[in-house]
Amino acid sequence: MTFRLADRIVRLPEQFFSGLTRRVAAFQQAGHDVINLGQGNPDLPTPSHIVEALREAVLDPATHRYPPFRGLPELKEAAAEFYRRTYGVTLDPEREIAILVGGKTGLVEIAELYLEPGDVALVPDPGYPDYLSGIALAGAEPYALPITAKNGYIPDLEAVPEAVWERAKVWYINYPNNPTGAGTTAAFFERAIEKARDHGVLIVHDFAYGAIGYDDHRPPSFLQTEGAKEVGIEIYTLSKTFNMAGWRVAFAAGHPEVIEHINRIQDHYYVSIFAAVQRASVAALRGPADDIEALRQTYQRRRDAFLGALRSAGIDAPSPQGSFFCWIPLPSGVSSVAFADALLEQAHVAVAPGRGFGEHGEGHVRVGLLAPEDRLVEAAERMARFWTRRF
Ligand SMILES: Cc1ncc(COP(=O)(O)O)c(C=O)c1O
Structure with missing residues (x-):
């Protein structure tokens, strides 16, 4: 017997990167020394005080019961404290x-x-592909705002037609x-807030890499901007x-009515998260800021090691201001999918083809700084040898 799948599920986009994951696994199984920089999965362990907090919590039978539907109040308090301490934002x-x-x-x-x-x-565009998943489920349409080197990776809001603003x-x-x-910058958030207010659009700022800014860039929180x-x-x-x-574990912060609506839909999906994990998350948010700074410095050293090796082999690539990704422009006309496939096949280095992040991601590959420095240098050297043979 077969069952008719609901249209909203049929509409879900293909996971662009699942093919890459399978190919990487196939090369590894064949015994090749693959350096996998294609994904966004942090390679370092969770700090030990957080793991210890979980161990303690899991031994307390109180955590074995259903937690409150909307999560432990102390986790929400710890999140509010973290925002006050880190960004000066009161929640x-x-x-x-x-x-x-x-x-x-x-x-x-x-x-x-x-x-x-x-x-x-x-x-x-380019952007995190999962934004498209919810949009497809809802039967709505995405409208891509190009962010490229040309516009300094800040979308041109004036180029968005009035008719699109009305439907957004x-x-x-x-x-x-x-x-x-x-x-x-805060200046972009100010303009975005103004536009959102004018057109009744709800802004969702995804601050996944908020802790990872390089050199003198300290990523601003959207909530630091007035009116956010x-x-x-x-x-x-x-x-x-x-x-x-x-x-x-994550949290949403901001507009109280939106927060209430998120809680409301979640009342139907979950009974929050395992209470022991929530208690360990309290330990994370209340933990030493030095750990976060040390992590930031680790990624900065990795970035410098990787880009340094690439540049000394004659391949220029810009330095990211934040996140743990390098965005490498390819020679003009080269397909990012073909490049990533050939690089994996011939140099055993996995990178993510830019096309997977949207039309404006074409002509680039994304490198995750998610391996020790010596492996990143080795990856850059393999990549450079491959590059000079080919172009
Ligand atoms: C831009 C961006 N947003 C959100 C996420 C989701 O993170 P999580 O679901 O682990 O909180 C990721 C993860 O890779 C990401 O890169």
């Missing part, structure tokens, strides 16, 4: 913070909550940006800041 833990099962779920829930068929959601209901923004590594809470929310994940990608 009401109960009204302005919602616990999420990882940032991804929040991104999809927003689309389910606010988009109807025929509505438009603004997305960065949700606007996904992401800085530091995956995949380009671009940072932004009136037009949107910020999604902050523990995945990257605390190397907790597998733990699935």
